[in-house]
Structures are given as C-alpha cells and as structure tokens.
Amino acid sequence: xxxxxxxxxxxxxxxxxxxxxxxxxxPVTVDVAGVEPLPSEGMEGRFLVRLRAQNPNSEPVPFDGVxxxxxxxxxxxxxxxxxxxxxxxxxxxxxxxxxxxxxxSAMLAQAVGLATGHRTGLDYELRGRLAGPGxxxxxxxxxxxxxPS
Numbered sequence: 001x002x003x004x005x006x007x008x009x010x011x012x013x014x015x016x017x018x019x020x021x022x023x024x025x026x027p028v029t030v031d032v033a034g035v036e037p038l039p040s041e042g043m044e045g046r047f048l049v050r051l052r053a054q055n056p057n058s059e060p061v062p063f064d065g066v067x068x069x070x071x072x073x074x075x076x077x078x079x080x081x082x083x084x085x086x087x088x089x090x091x092x093x094x095x096x097x098x099x100x101x102x103x104x105s106a107m108l109a110q111a112v113g114l115a116t117g118h119r120t121g122l123d124y125e126l127r128g129r130l131a132g133p134g135x136x137x138x139x140x141x142x143x144x145x146x147x148p149s
Contacts, residue, residue: 029054030140045102055088062087068128078102122146
C-alpha cells in the first residue's frame, strides 16, 4: 500500500510544481478582429468571428481548440467552438476563426432593447478558452462597448 501511495504522490507533486512554474506567465490577449455572416440555419443566426490572439511572453503558446461565449448587456448572446490547432508565437500574434451561433430568442431580446431606446450603447464581454495540451490551456476575457452610429 505504501508503494502505491508513493506512485500516486510523486506524479501529483510534479504536476503541482509544473503549475507553479506557469504563474509568472503574462495573460494572452484576445480581441475580436472581425465578424462575417454565415448562412443561417433554421431559427439561428450564424457568424464567423475572427479573433486576434496576442502572446506577450517569451515562450510560444500552443493550442488545440477554442471555445467562446459572447455576452451583451450581461445576457448570453452567442457561442461557438472550433477544433483549430496552432501556436501563438513568442511575442507574436495569430488570427483564429470561430463559427458562432446566435439563437433567435437572443437576437429578439437584443433587438427589443435597442428598439425601445433604452440603450445608447451595448456593453459586451467575450469569454473563452484556448485549449492546450494535457491539462494546459489559456482562458481569456475581453470587454468593451458597441456604440451604434
């Protein structure tokens, strides 16, 4: 039994040490670089969101998949996933394309808010995760305001 515990504790301690070494890493910055319409499906809107991911670190950041959720005025508006793979180079950037879906109910709720004149701008928050190898990965968050012209 003692040998079994040792075989479990050593890898666990190694994992904790590896996680501790990652704490000095600066966060990856991810911003919306563009949005393009896609053919809609049924009662949903579809868009291709282009994300610009910037890595301010001296080590490259590999990723294997991305998931995003867009909130407008605190309400979930759209979400999407992509199995895109790649690496954000050290002190570099890359652009990722993620298809997103907007349910009809979310589109209607936002349209009603704009039509009633209760909103002069739309506060948004983009949350997401770049999946990494093993237990790795990078979560990100971006906020701002969309102001109608």
